[in-house]
Amino acid sequence: MSDDKTLREALADRLAAGGHLRSPQWRQAVIDTPRHEFLRGGYFRRVDGSRPTGWEPVMPDDPAWLPGTYDDDSLVTQVAGTIAPADIQGRIFRTPTSSSTLPSLVVRMLEELHADDGMRVLEIGTGTGYSTALLCHGLGDDNVTSIEVDEGVSTRARNTLGAAGHHPRLIVGDGLGGDPDGGPYDRIVATCGVLDIPPAWLTQTRPGGQILATVCGWMYSSELTRLTVDDGVAHGRLLGGQISFMLARPHLPPPLGMVPDLDDGEEREAVIGADALDDWTTRFVAQIAAPRTQRIQIPGDGGETQHVFLDVDAGSWAAVHRHGDHWTVRQGGPDRLWNQIEDHLARWHKDGSPDLDRFRITVTPDEQTITWSN
The missing domain is CATH 3.40.50.150 (Vaccinia Virus protein VP39)
Structure with a gap:
């Protein structure tokens, strides 16, 4: 048996054991389809610990290449919209734009x-x-x-x-x-x-x-x-x-451009702190209220982090900052982003914070609506 056939069968076994692969139809497809052939152009490996994130090419002449193609990992195959692994030597610090899932x-x-x-x-x-x-x-x-x-x-x-x-x-x-x-x-x-x-x-x-x-x-x-x-x-x-x-x-977000003057706007005590959005589900609920809002974190001189939320197209922003055991928010622009997020999260919490598998989605030609059942 060839090395890659052994790797394909081992991959199918791991996917089945993990509960991902359940039907004979798709198990046979995984066994019969050589994933490595679709990665002959190489892939990018993340450079651990680099800031910003760096990527280095892994080509077929690298001993790590073949077994790597059968890891259960997404393998980046293009960065910055045009750059393939064969195009560079060393490392590149740009955003991935295509991958093998x-x-x-x-x-x-x-x-x-x-x-x-x-x-x-x-x-x-x-x-x-x-x-x-x-x-x-x-x-x-x-x-x-x-x-x-x-x-x-x-x-x-x-x-x-x-x-x-x-x-x-x-x-x-x-x-x-x-x-x-x-x-x-x-x-x-x-x-x-x-x-x-x-x-x-x-x-x-x-x-x-x-x-x-x-x-x-x-x-x-x-x-x-x-x-x-x-x-x-x-x-x-x-x-x-x-x-x-x-x-x-x-659907990629627009460039952030200049961060607004965070000393402008209206300030109040925040009901919910920015750290609540570190949770995946809470962040998804917040996105329903503000789907085109980007989040950046700016270190402060005193070691505290300013959490800034920007809707570039609308020109709205919110800066959320911890002060001891409480949070404050300063907001500017036509909309009050943090008000929208807090209101939506409050309704979700009032309904018992249902899990995402209890959310329903409806799509018409004019709008998309996501709701939940409690």
Whole structure:
């Protein structure tokens, strides 16, 4: 047995033991699909302890490369929108923009998709093509369409998929617009995070079909949701599990620019401290109130940290600061961001702080609403 076949079987065993891989259909897909072939261009390894985060390339001539491709890790394959591992030597300190998602999340998505034989699937975000190959293995090439915004990434995926014997329909374009020429689809699955489910996905999903996607905000708490579409409206719930994907590029936050003068604005004692948002679920609830708010932390001269929340487009901001055993907030701009966040968290706490798997989501062509049941 080849080394990579042994690694594939070991990966399938680990994913099954972890409860991620449950069905024979997808287990066989994992065993038969060589993940390392989709990473022949190398990947970036995080440099531990570096500030800002540094990345260094791991290429196929590195002994760590092959076993690393079968770790249950997301492997960064592109940084700064264009830079691949083969493009640099040493380290690079830029933001990742494409990756091969960790296998446990890939197979969880496949299991949660509930796709039966003969169903047509639109995948948003081809990436390396590994998840596309698993879909092809389970459903057949003719039933799989995948769209990727980056032409170079799509071309590499097409070549690797072809070498692996798969020839799905691949499109270069903005996945948020979907595939108007190919629908309706039985399933749409997104391998990127979105702020809001795009209206195009609703119209391209057949009545009774489903959308599986990760909803997020700019404070980076995100959750997987499965939606059923009927009469142009989608209803569903959050599935839980603290799922995280890179945001779709059109949904990335704007540059922060100049931080406002934090001595301006109105100050009051805060009801809730900024440290409450260190909790994933609490932060997700806060994002419902302020989905386009970014959070930065500014060290103070006295060792205290200023927690600054900015809605760049609206021009609103809040600076939350601990003073001994209490917190203060100073706010400016047209909206009072921290008031909105505190009010929403107060309603959630009043209802017993329900877990995210009790949250419901409704999407119409005009708006997205997330609520909870107590």
